[in-house]
Amino acid sequence: MSTSNTFGPSGWTPDRISDLNGKTFVITGTTSGTGFEAARILLSKNARVVMLNRNVEKAAATTSKLVKLHGDSIDVLNIHMDLGDQSSVKKAAAEVIEKVDRIDALMCNGAIAQVPKQKLTKDGWESQMGVNYFGHFTLQGLLFPLIEKSKGRIVSVGSMGYDMGIRTINFNDINWDNNYKPNDAYSQSKLAQIMSMYELQNRLNDAGKHDVKAYACHPGSSRTSLIDTSGSFMMKLIFGLMKLSPLTQPAENGAYPELMCATEPELDQSAFYGPTGRSYWVGPVGAHELKPHAKDKAVAQKLWDLSEKETGVVWNI
């Protein structure tokens, strides 16, 4: 556990965010949980927020809720995107490029978790890998030129689950056709999201591109809809009980790490950010330990090459 925090004993909080007028943030999955809280807080700081959501009705209800909270002068835009469908991701990326002229941060927040039985996305990937990782990989790659032009950032919301599965990428059976386990599959997708940020940093560095930044963070253990949406009955029960304990925190606190990575000036990219208290599930937000397997260069390079091949999206770095 971390013993000191650059941001003081209370850790990073949104009080540190200055006025964001003129800045644009693109966030995936804002209909609930940390994504909703992140959108709400960015709008309270006068940012322009582009929300990428799969459910049109829920997205419209989210906008109404935000307008109710902040008034109708907020600058918020909803674009339809299903992370589990590459054609939808590509369409959404094109719409973002058409509608905004800058991206200060792309916040890759949307996800599914603990899917009980192996399911494949439209494009043929195991659902958690397809939605959480490949969906975001494509979105990031397609928006990269605009993010670069804006000297912006890419923020990936990972999970402490990165350290709870097989602790590497299952290249021989990326879809878990043999021996599917919900936790291993979720863990792999979150590890992939984290690893790809450090690999992106390496690639940007090698190309001498120092204006774009990439960050990996996680929300700890936050009271959101995550397990209710896609988890098994048993997982819902377990997480339902956990939600009653001090081992979880409000969704708002879960949004702080991604908000910090999206807005805090001069933040060290090589670190891993999240709550620094018990098990890194709750507590003051800051940098904390990351196990070495998440920075395994050989695995990360192989994953990147595989991702470009699988998605057909080759990054213009």
Ligand SMILES: NC(=O)c1ccc[n+]([C@@H]2O[C@H](COP(=O)([O-])OP(=O)(O)OC[C@H]3O[C@@H](n4cnc5c(N)ncnc54)[C@H](OP(=O)(O)O)[C@@H]3O)[C@@H](O)[C@H]2O)c1
């Ligand atoms: N809560 C935790 O304790 C915890 C722990 C570790 C990591 N995380 C990570 O935190 C992030 C936010 O999750 P959360 O806890 O706030 O969960 P949440 O309340 O369930 O929010 C997830 C968001 O992702 C969206 N989403 C799901 N599948 C999508 C798809 N195919 N295309 C587009 N959007 C999609 C959901 O939209 P719908 O409304 O349409 O379902 C929802 O808006 C995730 O990356 C998650 O892995 C959470």
